[in-house]
Amino acid sequence: MKRIGVMTSGGDAPGMNAALRAVVRWAAANEVEVVGIRRGYAGMIEGEFVPLAPRDVANIIQRGGTILRTARSKAFLEPEGRAEAARRLAEAKIDGLVAIGGDGTFRGAIKMTQEHRIPIVGVPGTIDNDLYGTDFTIGFDTAVNTALDAIDRIRDTAASHERVFFIEVMGRHAGFIALDVGLAGGAEVIALPEIPTGPEEIAEQIRLSEAKGKHSSIIVVAEGAYPGGADTLMKAAQQIHPFEGRVTVLGHIQRGGSPTARDRVLASRLGAAAAETLVSGSSGVMLGEVEGEIALTPLAEAVERRKPIDRSVYDLATVLAE
Numbered sequence: 001m002k003r004i005g006v007m008t009s010g011g012d013a014p015g016m017n018a019a020l021r022a023v024v025r026w027a028a029a030n031e032v033e034v035v036g037i038r039r040g041y042a043g044m045i046e047g048e049f050v051p052l053a054p055r056d057v058a059n060i061i062q063r064g065g066t067i068l069r070t071a072r073s074k075a076f077l078e079p080e081g082r083a084e085a086a087r088r089l090a091e092a093k094i095d096g097l098v099a100i101g102g103d104g105t106f107r108g109a110i111k112m113t114q115e116h117r118i119p120i121v122g123v124p125g126t127i128d129n130d131l132y133g134t135d136f137t138i139g140f141d142t143a144v145n146t147a148l149d150a151i152d153r154i155r156d157t158a159a160s161h162e163r164v165f166f167i168e169v170m171g172r173h174a175g176f177i178a179l180d181v182g183l184a185g186g187a188e189v190i191a192l193p194e195i196p197t198g199p200e201e202i203a204e205q206i207r208l209s210e211a212k213g214k215h216s217s218i219i220v221v222a223e224g225a226y227p228g229g230a231d232t233l234m235k236a237a238q239q240i241h242p243f244e245g246r247v248t249v250l251g252h253i254q255r256g257g258s259p260t261a262r263d264r265v266l267a268s269r270l271g272a273a274a275a276e277t278l279v280s281g282s283s284g285v286m287l288g289e290v291e292g293e294i295a296l297t298p299l300a301e302a303v304e305r306r307k308p309i310d311r312s313v314y315d316l317a318t319v320l321a322e
């Protein structure tokens with residue numbers, strides 16, 4: 001392969017820039033040209049291509065977001081959109097692609113390879129950590145640390161005012177962020193999509209905490225843990241057992257910020273390995289890190305297989321909340 005494309009797609013995640021840098025610099029060291037595709041599949045369809053040399057990715061390893069920008073593209077969901085994208089890639093003489101993104105990005109990549117025989121290798125860039133085939137996705141560690149920092153601050157005010165704080169963190173379908181943040185933040189209750197926790201259980205937990213002499217509590221709720229989110233869950237619990245409660249929805253602050261050392265190391269390893277894998281002739285796989293080793297997983301498996309949350313971590317958090 002003489003020229004490869006690289007793009008970031010779907011939701012942005014801290015560490016995407018570090019992965020991009022690794023792709024570009026590994027390729028340059030191996031005499032492969034790199035073309036950056038702006039705004040994910042949307043930019044691919046529009047032909048928004050920019051050559052990337054090693055100096056073009058200087059001073060970005062520490063930056064959150066993605067310098068290539070990212071987008072969600074409705075047109076790419078249609079065969080015509082993908083045909084136009086394939087035409088643009090051929091025109092720019094791009095022989096293969098590194099796609100940095102989440103499950104939607106990989107679903108699109110699978111179709112692109114099936115329909116237009118374009119070799120694509122995936123790099124898991126999403127704060128949700130919901131991809132099978134890697135212990136951690138790029139951005140997850142930073143998002144957890146950002147949410148944790150917010151919880152530590154809220155805990156100060158929760159303790160001072162004797163209140164119960166419901167903190168909603170990101171995770172519509174997966175509770176990885178909530179689980180780690182809940183354990184590390186000393187939450188009394190953690191509500192996850194994978195382990196339903198209803199208002200009855202929460203009301204009972206708060207009643208027990210009060211009986212034990214606790215005057216404030218932190219309840220961490222993944223956004224997909226309860227229909228309507230943390231606010232609805234809190235109000236339903238208050239109907240069962242009245243208490244002074246407040247809701248904080250952390251929202252997009254979890255997506256921003258400078259990536260942690262762990263995310264930069266992971267992104268650097270996976271970005272370089274992805275470029276190497278693509279150039280050596282592989283396609284349709286996602287690079288991941290499993291028990292410290294680089295691992296390859298078919299893209300279809302990465303998106304279709306459900307990565308289970310670690311039940312023992314949940315149980316531990318429950319014991320330690322006593």
Ligand code: ATP
Pocket residue numbers: 009010011012041071072073074076077101102103104105106107108109111125126127128
């Ligand atoms: P995150 O998990 O952080 O949201 P993501 O990669 O899953 O990231 P999506 O918005 O789901 O983000 O997907 C990115 C883009 O991939 C979509 O805007 C769309 O263009 C394309 N895409 C998603 N699903 C498909 C699909 N089934 N077929 C073709 N293209 C798809």
